[in-house]
Every structure is written in C-alpha cells, then in structure tokens.
Amino acid sequence: MTKRLLIVSPSFHGYHAAIARSFAELGYEAETYCYDAVDSVAEKVWNKARHELPARFFGTDTHQSPETVSRRAAARVRDAAPDVVLVVRGDTLTEEFWQVASEGGRPVVVWMYDEMRRTAFDADLVSRYARIASYSPLDTRALVAGGIDALHVPLGYDTTAEPSVSDEGRGVVSFLGAPSPKRHAALSAMHDDGLPVRAWGRGWSDHPFDRARTWRLRSSGLPNGRDVPGPGAHAIMRNSLATLNIHGDQDGFTMRTFEAAGSGAVQLIDRADVDEFYVPGEEVLVFESEAELIDIARRVARNPDDFEEVRRRARERTLAEHTFVHRARTMEGLWA
Known part of the structure; x- marks a missing residue:
C-alpha cells in the first residue's frame, strides 16, 4: 500500500520539492506544504514591518508569527490526513502543530538542516511528538547524550535539478549563497590578487x-x-574554473558541498573533515588559509584541464552515495 507523506517545510530554495521527488522515487505519495508561505502581498508587507525588520534589528530569525504559522500548518495536516509527517526544520512551530501532526500515533520526523543553537528549535518539546534527524553531528550527539532519540542525516544532491544548458560562470571562481565576513574576505583576497x-x-x-x-x-x-x-x-558551479564553499558557525556540511560535487565542479572547501564524504585532493580541494586558497585557485586557473579528474570523481561519488534519494532511504528507517 502506498504511504501518503506530507512534507512541512520552509520554502528555502525549493528544497522541499526535491525531498518530495526523492520520496516519490521510493514509492511514496508525497506532497509539500511551505509553512513560511504568505497568502498575499499585504501579508508580506506586514510580515516585513512587524517581524522581519525587528528580527534584523535584534539579530533574531523570526519573520512571521509562530502562532499563525503553526495554526495554518496544523490545518494542512488535518486536511491532508497523511500517514507520515516529515517536518524540515520547523523551529518556529508551536506545540499546537506538533500535537495535531502526531494525532492517532501518526509518525512524525523532523530533519534539521541548521544547528539548533542558531534557531528556536526546542528539542525537549519536539521529541515528545517526533523523532529527530539532524545534519549536524554535534547536535545529534548532544541529543542522544540527553536521552533523545536522534539520527545524523547529512544534506544531499538533487539529481532532478541537474545543471542547465548555460555558459554562465565560465572563466571565474564562483561563489553562490549568502554573504558572511569569512566569505567576503576570501573572495576579496582572491579578487585583490587578480583572480x-x-x-x-x-x-x-x-x-x-x-x-x-x-x-x-x-x-x-x-x-x-x-x-x-x-x-x-x-x-554556474560546473562551468566555473572552481567554486568556493566556506562554512560559518557550522559543523554540518552545507547543501553546496553536495551540489558542487554533484554538478561536477572543482570545489574549494575550507574543512578537512569533508573526508567523511569526499577524498581531499581527489574529489575536492581543501584549503586552510587565504594564502592556500589563493595558491590552489591560481593553479586551477592556470591549468584547468589538470582538474578534470577531480570533477569526474566528485560527481561519481555524489551520485553513488550522496543524493536526496539516499537521504530519503535513511530517514524512512525512522518510521518504517
């Protein structure tokens, strides 16, 4: 019998749809609900004035009323009546939502793609209603040490979003994502060096x-x-001479780690512990300082053909081990 899966997720970069497609490949009837979606332009303006601007001023991450978000998400669960609920992040959802999601003993699983310390995620509350998976090894270990059932599930690559036909990105070292002081400093150092x-x-x-x-x-x-x-x-990542992946206050690996490798890019990454997933020097290129980054980027820029094997191996490893379908199979074990 086909199981009906409801994925309750932020709309961030459309990853909810990629996760749904991955579960569909496993035979699920999967649908999505974005809990941070707004119903109108007027509501969007109100959210910016009432929540987003104060959030920026006070350094928080609240962009909508948790009560409104939770009430709507709970209503969607009631309407969909799924067999399983998978919540992505969900740190703004209140107890009202978790009670409705788990009604009748329905399995509920949470997949955290951010560190708990940077969110409003209440593990003690959520664990009363759901099992928890996290992309963060440190968070997973802390949860287990605290007696909470948790599983480490890294992020992955969406094979249904294969690189488009485009020349954009050719001839440059690229970066795609949000700015941070570390990222700006690294790009500026390369730029000042003439790269x-x-x-x-x-x-x-x-x-x-x-x-x-x-x-x-x-x-x-x-x-x-x-x-x-x-x-x-x-x-863009595939076309670039190389693409940069710099982490901030994170112990989990960003989506870009798997997307860059899966796209067949030459990935310049700032963490040697990526060896859990890829072979440094063969599938990704690791740097530990701006000087080392500039040196590696220069070598790639001078002789890009020398790094074709890095591209090929990175993509092969990703398709064999690190797709969203692989992650879906892992999470399925939390309710199967």
Missing part, C-alpha cells in the same frame, strides 16, 4: 531590488549576480 571571482545571490547583488530587500546601502565591491535557481546554480 577572476564572482558571487551570486541576493546578499551580493547590486540590483536595486536585491539591495532593498536585503536592507543594504552599500555594494559588496565584488563582481556579482542575482539569485539563480537550482539547475542554473548547478550550471
């Missing part, structure tokens, strides 16, 4: 609309582009 760099994303873009919606008055001072959706982003 061709370009950053894509709303937080880098000098487009007036992007500047307005990210509350920025000044330019990043780096060559930049706007947000690019999945297949286009994958194409």
